[in-house]
Amino acid sequence: MSVTDIDTVPDVDTAIPAAPKSLWRRLRRLPITLYLGGALVSIFVFVALLSFVWTPYPPNQLNMSNRLAPPGTPGFFLGTDRGGRDVMTELMLGARNSLYVSVVSTVVAMVVGSAIGLAVAGSNRYFQGPLTRLVDAGLALPGILTALVLAAKLGPGNTTATLAIIIWQIPVAARVTIGPARQVLALDFVEAAYGYGRRKPYILVRHVLQNISPLLIVLGSVMFAAAILIEAALAFLGVGVQPPTSSWGRFLNETQALLDAAPYLMFFPGLAIVFTALGFNLLGDGLRTVLDPQQSRSGLS
Amino acid sequence: MLEIRDLRVHIDGHEIIHIDELDLPPGARLGLVGESGSGKTMTAKAIAGLLPAEAKVSGTVRFDGNDLLALNDAQFARIRGKRIGFVFQDPARSLNPMMRIGRQVSEAIRLHTDLKGRAITDKVVELLTQVQLPDPASLVRRYPHQLSGGQQQRVMIAAAIAADPELLIADEPTTALDVTVQAEILRLLISLSEERQMSVLFVSHDLGVIRYVCDRVAVIYGGHVAETGSVDDVIDRPRHRYTSALLAANPGMPKDDDFAAFMGQRLHTIPGSVPAVGRFPSGCRFRNRCGHASAACASIPSPVTGADGHRYSCWNPGGED
Numbered sequence: 001m002s003v004t005d006i007d008t009v010p011d012v013d014t015a016i017p018a019a020p021k022s023l024w025r026r027l028r029r030l031p032i033t034l035y036l037g038g039a040l041v042s043i044f045v046f047v048a049l050l051s052f053v054w055t056p057y058p059p060n061q062l063n064m065s066n067r068l069a070p071p072g073t074p075g076f077f078l079g080t081d082r083g084g085r086d087v088m089t090e091l092m093l094g095a096r097n098s099l100y101v102s103v104v105s106t107v108v109a110m111v112v113g114s115a116i117g118l119a120v121a122g123s124n125r126y127f128q129g130p131l132t133r134l135v136d137a138g139l140a141l142p143g144i145l146t147a148l149v150l151a152a153k154l155g156p157g158n159t160t161a162t163l164a165i166i167i168w169q170i171p172v173a174a175r176v177t178i179g180p181a182r183q184v185l186a187l188d189f190v191e192a193a194y195g196y197g198r199r200k201p202y203i204l205v206r207h208v209l210q211n212i213s214p215l216l217i218v219l220g221s222v223m224f225a226a227a228i229l230i231e232a233a234l235a236f237l238g239v240g241v242q243p244p245t246s247s248w249g250r251f252l253n254e255t256q257a258l259l260d261a262a263p264y265l266m267f268f269p270g271l272a273i274v275f276t277a278l279g280f281n282l283l284g285d286g287l288r289t290v291l292d293p294q295q296s297r298s299g300l301s
Numbered sequence: 302m303l304e305i306r307d308l309r310v311h312i313d314g315h316e317i318i319h320i321d322e323l324d325l326p327p328g329a330r331l332g333l334v335g336e337s338g339s340g341k342t343m344t345a346k347a348i349a350g351l352l353p354a355e356a357k358v359s360g361t362v363r364f365d366g367n368d369l370l371a372l373n374d375a376q377f378a379r380i381r382g383k384r385i386g387f388v389f390q391d392p393a394r395s396l397n398p399m400m401r402i403g404r405q406v407s408e409a410i411r412l413h414t415d416l417k418g419r420a421i422t423d424k425v426v427e428l429l430t431q432v433q434l435p436d437p438a439s440l441v442r443r444y445p446h447q448l449s450g451g452q453q454q455r456v457m458i459a460a461a462i463a464a465d466p467e468l469l470i471a472d473e474p475t476t477a478l479d480v481t482v483q484a485e486i487l488r489l490l491i492s493l494s495e496e497r498q499m500s501v502l503f504v505s506h507d508l509g510v511i512r513y514v515c516d517r518v519a520v521i522y523g524g525h526v527a528e529t530g531s532v533d534d535v536i537d538r539p540r541h542r543y544t545s546a547l548l549a550a551n552p553g554m555p556k557d558d559d560f561a562a563f564m565g566q567r568l569h570t571i572p573g574s575v576p577a578v579g580r581f582p583s584g585c586r587f588r589n590r591c592g593h594a595s596a597a598c599a600s601i602p603s604p605v606t607g608a609d610g611h612r613y614s615c616w617n618p619g620g621e622d
Binding site for chain 1: 349351354355374375378381382386387391395396397408409412413457460461463
């Protein structure tokens with residue numbers, strides 16, 4: 001045998017690992033979508049929070065002498081609506097409602113959905129197929145119809161809209177979690193964790209959840225965008241929040257009647273919805289680039 | 302320490318492993334050697350209870366008097382990591398890429414000891430020092446990708462011995478590493494085994510590595526023990542025809558630096574390849590590839606035991622004791 005001279009080989013493997021790069025260099029290499037999306041989302045959140053402490057006019061202050069004032073009218077930067085309410089005030093309050101509904105629904109749907117997804121991925125091989133199909137069936141639920149049925153049962157309102165979004169999004173979060181969670185469960189470090197004496201529930205929560213967390217963060221931001229769109233759609237259809245609370249969707253609905261008198265009015269809530277949803281989608285896209293281990297030579301990891 | 306009797310692993314109705322008898326004395330180092338697909342890794346994982354649920358394991362594996370295979374999942378998990386440590390083949394894949402080194406090394410300590418907080422960190426630093434890693438105090442906060450392959454395998458070894466196990470199972474721990482790093486890891490395993498009086502079950506396809514590390518060796522073919530005994534007996538005086546074929550396939554080193562003659566020699570190979578599961582011949586599992594097979598080989602060879610536990614199952618043994 002050829003190994004008698006193993007003892008003469010010197011240790012070479014003692015170099016100390018390099019220090020991580022500076023924060024500034026890492027920040028500069030982040031993708032532009034992350035900054036754009038982050039900016040749009042920050043504006044949205046800032047405006048929504050600002051509405052609690054300051055709006056140009058008190059909420060729902062009618063001003064009959066200034067009905068349908070065009071944008072740029074002194075005192076009304078974006079003009080007024082049919083009841084003479086300040087458009088900017090309306091938009092800020094609409095942002096607040098959007099933020100409220102989408103935060104609650106996304107957080108609940110993410111937590112419940114990913115927990116279901118982890119449990120299905122960790123279930124034994126006999127249950128896994130049927131359970132996955134069950135989640136697929138949930139995915140086939142028509143969201144708007146669910147909301148209409150809920151509204152018929154509970155009456156329209158923010159609670160109904162939030163519940164509808166949650167029911168709609170839970171199977172999405174679960175289904176997106178199952179595949180990657182199963183992939184992680186098949187990796188060697190999971191076997192190593194069993195080797196230390198760990199058991200499946202701990203491995204699911206500690207190792208699997210941690211390793212799919214980049215995906216969940218991206219999923220969360222995309223679900224946020226969806227929640228904002230659904231909230232607006234439900235309010236537009238009259239299933240969501242009721243007057244006098246302001247909402248972009250309801251505002252948009254009201255502008256329908258004014259297509260002749262003030263066609264420009266629909267652009268305000270419309271663009272607010274578009275840019276906010278775009279912001280969350282861009283943010284999700286940027287996060288995906290940064291958090292994807294395949295691409296993240298420069299990233300946060 | 303470890304007494305294996307009649308260990309069988311079935312997957313999808315096929316018997317993949319049948320180890321009739323194999324012992325690992327306390328403090329000893331036993332090598333499992335064989336080709337790819339011979340069942341050596343699966344044997345090691347069956348002992349540690351790390352096979353997937355679809356593998357049906359039967360027989361007895363007596364560890365310190367208790368039958369491991371009679372334990373339920375929860376009972377086995379209390380032994381794994383605490384009394385039996387496991388080092389895996391590819392350290393880069395066996396470390397969670399998103400978890401700091403310190404946390405991973407501390408897993409068995411958190412699980413199986415009463416240490417808390419600062420004491421855990423101190424123990425981890427002590428372990429990293431024992432496996433001869435540089436600057437252990439700062440290493441604790443690093444992530445696996447910041448380390449080289451050899452350093453990662455040292456981390457894995459530190460994690461495996463964290464709760465002071467009596468038995469360490471190492472599944473090809475150096476196969477994924479450079480040859481120079483391989484030597485360091487082997488030396489480390491030997492010194493840890495000697496310092497801690499820790500038994501080692503060492504899986505490898507490399508007889509040279511086995512001879513360097515182990516006292517005893519079992520040659521595995523088709524999930525069966527072809528031959529077992531002390532390293533010197535089996536490697537220098539092989540009886541089973543599979544063992545001698547395996548040894549002949551090793552080109553060794555040039556004698557007296559005579560590279561010309563060394564490079565010119567013909568390499569010996571074993572004809573064919575390891576059959577697929579369920580395709581092994583009846584009787585001696587090696588007979589369809591064996592140059593010495595006879596009519597007798599169609600029936601299962603009964604084991605012959607010589608001096609110093611040198612045991613082989615071959616109808617036409619080569620060499621002499």
